[in-house]
Amino acid sequence: MALPSGQRISLLRLFNRIIKNDIRCCSGRAPVRKCLSKMSLYPPTKQKGEFSNCKSQSLFLYNDILFPCHSGAYNYLPLGLRALEKLTRLIDEEMQNIGAQKIAMPSMIKASLWKRTGRWDTPELFKLKDRHSKEYCLGPTHEELITDMVSQFGMIPYKRLPIMLYQITTKFRDEMHPKYALLRGREFQMKDMYTFDTDEVTAKETYERICDTYCKIFNRLELNFKKVAGATGNIGGTLSHEFQLPSDIGEDTIYTCNQCGFGSNVELIDPIEVESNNVSCPKCKSEMEKSSGIEVGHAFYLGTKYSSVFNVYYGSRYNEKILTEMGCYGLGVSRILQAGVEVLSTDKYIRWPTLLAPYQVCIIPQMQGYASEEFLEISNDLYDRLSGLPNLKNEVVIDDRITMTVGKRIYQADTQGYPNIVVVGSKTLKEPRMYEIKTPKISSDSEYLTLDQLIDRLSIIETI
């Protein structure tokens, strides 16, 4: 299709401008300014959503959040990784707020450690040998490794307890049936935390404090969750709670009491009651309600199960040598990323927990003949202005893919779930210059704001 010659010349000037801009900002020799975050820098994937009855999986594949690798393993594309890194920062912030310290342990764990706790025969362990035929597993969890490490710290003075150590790293599980992308993968990101306390009372205080922090995290993510009593399973211990996001595709069955608030995983409930479909609350005897949930967090009070195997002692006030009381606390980081989207989104539109959106603001310059260059210039200036706000540093992206219509780009920004979409269009050229802003989570209508109004609005967004 031949364009009118005026428009062709204009597009040519525009291309040249973009190319010059790239050379100016990306020349290694004398970089004048850093590259803007631009959609044109993203790899174009041509990805189609795979068929799945899991909405979030389809949305992630169709919107360039993930790219499939092999069974149970996905590549994080740039937008997906940005969201994951935000979730990681949020968890770091909340963990450090309660005085927990972040560490990182190796993925490979010596077989001998898992043999000491009798867990070596777990069927989900990935196992391998090194060139000297020594055996290792790829850690799905690190109770053995950390307890062995802390035991080497020697007897810990009681004043230095509790110790709260956590990591956010890749974990491995040889799932029989990987499913729903990040919801049940064979490699996944997990926050695992291990605590050491003087006695049962303080260990349970620590337990409560961490559970409260988990609640705070889910609240900050706008996620409706249920905290229910859980089974201790392979991890062991005597007390356990699960954090569940109610969802039809959840693989856990939970019962909750609307009367007193108590909740429980089906695993803890008398199978006869379950079968009769009439479960009464163990606390208040009211009838309990059945639902499905995605497990996103788990807390275990372990007692001395691991500290007694690896000999982790503290020195008491009276100089006695006493076993520490342990707890362990998991958050399925990559699972939360997807489960959060699963419960907040529609079939067509990703709706992120707002804090996790890959960018808080997407600027879309209209493309329209002669004016295109001016739209792009205004968009770049707006980018600079907004990125200069303390809360929006690194939170603004320009969709400069000028070969796509403005309508298509707005639609994509909406499906990808940016909380604020700013269109630089014809109303931005006339005085008073107005910017069109869409906030899809709040309203499907557009608003038109002046630059000052726009900055006022966006400068108060919470970011992580």
Next chain:
Amino acid sequence: MALPSGQRISLLRLFNRIIKNDIRCCSGRAPVRKCLSKMSLYPPTKQKGEFSNCKSQSLFLYNDILFPCHSGAYNYLPLGLRALEKLTRLIDEEMQNIGAQKIAMPSMIKASLWKRTGRWDTPELFKLKDRHSKEYCLGPTHEELITDMVSQFGMIPYKRLPIMLYQITTKFRDEMHPKYALLRGREFQMKDMYTFDTDEVTAKETYERICDTYCKIFNRLELNFKKVAGATGNIGGTLSHEFQLPSDIGEDTIYTCNQCGFGSNVELIDPIEVESNNVSCPKCKSEMEKSSGIEVGHAFYLGTKYSSVFNVYYGSRYNEKILTEMGCYGLGVSRILQAGVEVLSTDKYIRWPTLLAPYQVCIIPQMQGYASEEFLEISNDLYDRLSGLPNLKNEVVIDDRITMTVGKRIYQADTQGYPNIVVVGSKTLKEPRMYEIKTPKISSDSEYLTLDQLIDRLSIIETI
């Protein structure tokens, strides 16, 4: 040893204050303020430096940066992980400045991909099978995986090139002889970047741009480095440069020409010249100088070696289907962390690249009878003041281990390498209140500053 009763009472009040403070700031139920960064929250390790002729290894073990796990694998303790995360952020910033996009790929890679490039028999590969007997390796590098992924994007429009994708993840190598902690480990952090270009000319422009960025990164880290021609080895390709940090413990032998600046790895030099100990510069014929280096970065121009195996094409301006030209670019992230300390430190004192110090400011309250409580109070106020500066958010720690003398804590802060050590002592109680500040990298003397002077000084520190 009995303390004078006045001092005992004072210490008791102090303990109570600290305990109250903890309850106040850490109560899960109603957290009033977040926990300060306090040394007392760190796990006390009783670690002794292992004997090693590698200074940085001893310093890292003795100063609670790392804790040994098994051969070639270390745990990052809280301070070590903080430094590693800063290096990660620095690299992210510089990569994104040139328009590179961050992704994350799985650790496990299907054997079939490595068989296609003929690299499956690499002896350093860790290999494993899943429960269905499918074979995988743990990726030491991801050329196969990423090229296979990008090939699935279909034919890429030429306007969308170059594509620059990178990740910073754990890599695995079954080293025959792991050595010197992070310098030669079996699990390590690597930044690996892969680029796709239209032709040799643009691919080499991309190559230069990335090499320039590597130079910038080492400059920001204050590291004296040499960029030398390297062999292409197992990765393949036709052009390669290494980034080397000169060091006696370096395992690479490099030759550099003081006349024209050219440098080369010994692997590229005629063995007869090497044996004769008389190597002349291939560019200007001057005699070259021999030295040892730690390889910290590597750039490879790959041509179509991988794109031809996995069929990564772009669509040219004239709609031709043409193989992309690739490059790959590594930075040994964990290796840089330790090698940087190796070349900057003395035998006793860690000297970090300033940007990477785990905290920029360590506040040490003196403990002295009645005044102890006041010292601690002033320190907490100072902590709030400094942490409130935009550049020092999360960069201040208080060493509140009141059972250690102030001298011992200052010595440890010096060995752990905090760039700014602020002592709150007797001069801080008298008017005008003076704070003692030590900046070990600049001078071994103390200075005494007023609060305003101290804030002026510290508010301009660059942080990452």
